Amino acid sequence: MTITTPKGFRAAGVAAGIKKSGGRDVVVVVNDGPSAAAAAVFTSNRCEAHPVTWSRRILEDGVASAVVLNSGGANCFTGAFGAETTELTANRAAELLQLQPSDVIVCSTGLIGSGDEKFRQGVLTGVKLAVAELADDETAAQHAADGILTTDSVAKTALREGTGYSIGAIAKGAGMLAPGLATMLVVITTDADLESAQLDTALREATRLSFDRVDSDGAMSTNDTVALLASGASGTAADEGEFTSLLVDLCQDLARQLQADAEGASHDITITTTGAATEDEAVAVSRAVSRSNLFKTAIFGNDPNWGRVLAAIGTTDAQFVPQQIDVSMNGVMVCRAGTPDAPVDTVDLTPRKTAVLIDLHAGDATASILTNDLTHDYVHENSAYSS
């Protein structure tokens, strides 16, 4: 089990006809308390979807008791009608669950610009169907995990056990993965008894070290939401250090699952920059490499083209001397101190898991970015998706 493992939570995922596939597309997760503490992190894209605007506002008080999520439409750039759809969605859930609309988080995922009358009716019908099916068992949790998927090939879930409490999560995301969150929806539940401010601090630390370091294709979404709800039903006031540590671990687990399911990818690449002057600079260097289409196509071709790594590093402001940089791929140092080292044909890039290690020799900081290669399948899936 996942989101229904922590005490005090029920969930459901139903098919309401929004997805063309006929699959589950509306999910409701309810926190039955006794606490209703909540926190969330949203996309930093300035063009945000209506559900993001709504949820950001209603979470200002740190209280939420339910999350409604739909796949099959992003409800982004859908005008006043779209904003009204989000509000009606919260109203409908609140009415059925005897809550205030301002305690209902709303999340949508799918094509930008989609959110017409048919979409609205699908979501509203779905909320009713889902509320009727709410349960705290494994099947309910699985249906919820399935109901938020779009181009994902597998459901993503994670569970961690703390001292006297647990943390469960469901996630979706398979492309448009970039910083300021990877493109995704994540719902995390816990029965630990923590205040919303404590949840917020822990969640920001966890997303900073996990989802913010997935950069599959450099494209930032309009709908990203990571919501954390705490029921307090375990009666355990969790140690904040332990809770944060478990939350970081859980989010990193989910981040790896997102990377592994990235659209069309054939390599899961971890780009680690070490010897950086600061952690921010290590992130910047790894991210610059992860954004290079030339690097990403080379890895697809199993070509340890370290020149493309250095060309990407050179676009950053990080502290380094080019003639001191080492680059290793899958354990083989192909560039030492800015000159060719081991023959490139000694590098085996055929495994899906690929490691690039950059040593800037400029300090002690280290950070990794998770990315993917750029493949024919990526081009195919993203040129054929949508209209």
Place this chain on the structure above:
Amino acid sequence: MTITTPKGFRAAGVAAGIKKSGGRDVVVVVNDGPSAAAAAVFTSNRCEAHPVTWSRRILEDGVASAVVLNSGGANCFTGAFGAETTELTANRAAELLQLQPSDVIVCSTGLIGSGDEKFRQGVLTGVKLAVAELADDETAAQHAADGILTTDSVAKTALREGTGYSIGAIAKGAGMLAPGLATMLVVITTDADLESAQLDTALREATRLSFDRVDSDGAMSTNDTVALLASGASGTAADEGEFTSLLVDLCQDLARQLQADAEGASHDITITTTGAATEDEAVAVSRAVSRSNLFKTAIFGNDPNWGRVLAAIGTTDAQFVPQQIDVSMNGVMVCRAGTPDAPVDTVDLTPRKTAVLIDLHAGDATASILTNDLTHDYVHENSAYSS
């Protein structure tokens, strides 16, 4: 004719065995004066190739009488040996042409990390062969244009006639095209009589409005060089305004030729942002869209997916209100004031020339970025190139 049309210039391009294809790979361009005024703009990539470091230094005095260019190897990250190769190249040309080595610009293009003994001998042999063939006719200009090509499918040249003088150019570049120069080598000759400071000012304005606005694949090169040499042989002290205007026009012509020959592309996309608060913000918005792999794959699929345009705009700091943005594709407004407008199936994206127009409604500034779509052929060519 092109670079040999302005009086006072000779050129040659020869095959010296550096390129595996056996094609022309070493080019020499000589300015016979009477003036030796010169200016150049180089890559802003901090990991720059040895020839860039050399040429930047020897041009500090605004004087150069020859350019040696090679394809088949970038001589970048090749250590002290590579730096010595560049110096030996300048020495060899200077000796044969009775110049100072510090008056010889050197440019290389090809794979990063390539620049071994065989490469060095190829370049040095090529310089000797080329100097022996120097001529001021059309054939010589054509051989020079051919000799700098790598993955280019066609030679790029341009010519403009001023009042009493002319400006000619050859260029290479077919990928790794991004700001802080597109990846390329360009040699521009003129017989106008201008000081190096005047050339420098005109060249910076021209590159800012041309090559800096080509962003084919977001990847910045280590070897970019645009060199401008003025012989003064026309005896005409050109009007600076006219000269700059012609130079801008010539460079924009070459920029369009680079875009049209981008590796694997099936669409030449002009992304124009209008109604921006400043020109810089118009550039930033157009560039953000040009960097979105999701947008680029959609165009490949002839899919007018305007949501991906807006998602990219939202990653910038430019002034705008999302709900006021209009987006048109090939003349059809698909998003008006942040909501769906014309049906997407009324947009015809089958022509290679594609226009995306974004109106931010935030001011009066306009700027365009030239980019390409992301295709199967791009992935193929860049995963198969090199080792």
